[in-house]
Amino acid sequence: MAKKITMDDLKKRLQERQYKLTPQRQTVLQIFLGRAGEHLSAEDVHGILRQNQSEIGLATVYRSLELLSDINILQKMDFGDGRSRYELNETDAKEHQHHHLICLKCGTVKEFADDLLEPLELDISEKSQFQIIDHQVKFYGYCQECQKKRED
Incomplete structure (x- = not known):
């Protein structure tokens, strides 16, 4: 069974790729950590942020998701509905x-x-x-x- 990913793991993965864990990225990643197995769009993430009274805008969410998927922290998927969905990339590169x-x-x-x-x-x-x-x-x-x- 795979080890559960923590925020420290994600911070380390960002640092290995020369990126910082900004407060906005941390907030976005926290949503995915709390919703393991869910496939969230940028709009879903933004809606959750608004429910939590966050001031992070939709454009920042899009930029964060794109960066995090570009560096393989999130997996970006297309299910044919016109919206990209994301989930934590928890798989081993060999699997x-x-x-x-x-x-x-x-x-x-x-x-x-x-x-x-x-x-x-x-x-x-x-x-x-x-x-x-x-x-x-x-x-x-x-x-x-x-x-x-x-x-x-």
Whole structure:
């Protein structure tokens, strides 16, 4: 089981890349630490900040998220809804990212970690003489709640 990431870990990762942990970055990162496994857009983060009476503006949130994803502290994802989503990048560089189940109705995103594609990846790599570093899978459909609503 992976070690839980702390603010000290994130501060060290920033410093290793020659960046400071500004108060704004710390506040943004604290949101992700408190919502592990959630996939948050810039607007989601800004909304949480406003609920907490923070004065950090949306432009600062966007800049922080872009920087933190550029230096691999956050993972930036596109689920096809026109909004980038972010989550803490907790994976080891040698491991595959987890995969996602995306509800087409409510937009809920769930993760699953089973890497059933490992044999396929090895087969493709051997046949094509292509060194595969990683893959990402997104399944689109309807979550259990939306399925129930469709049946009503």
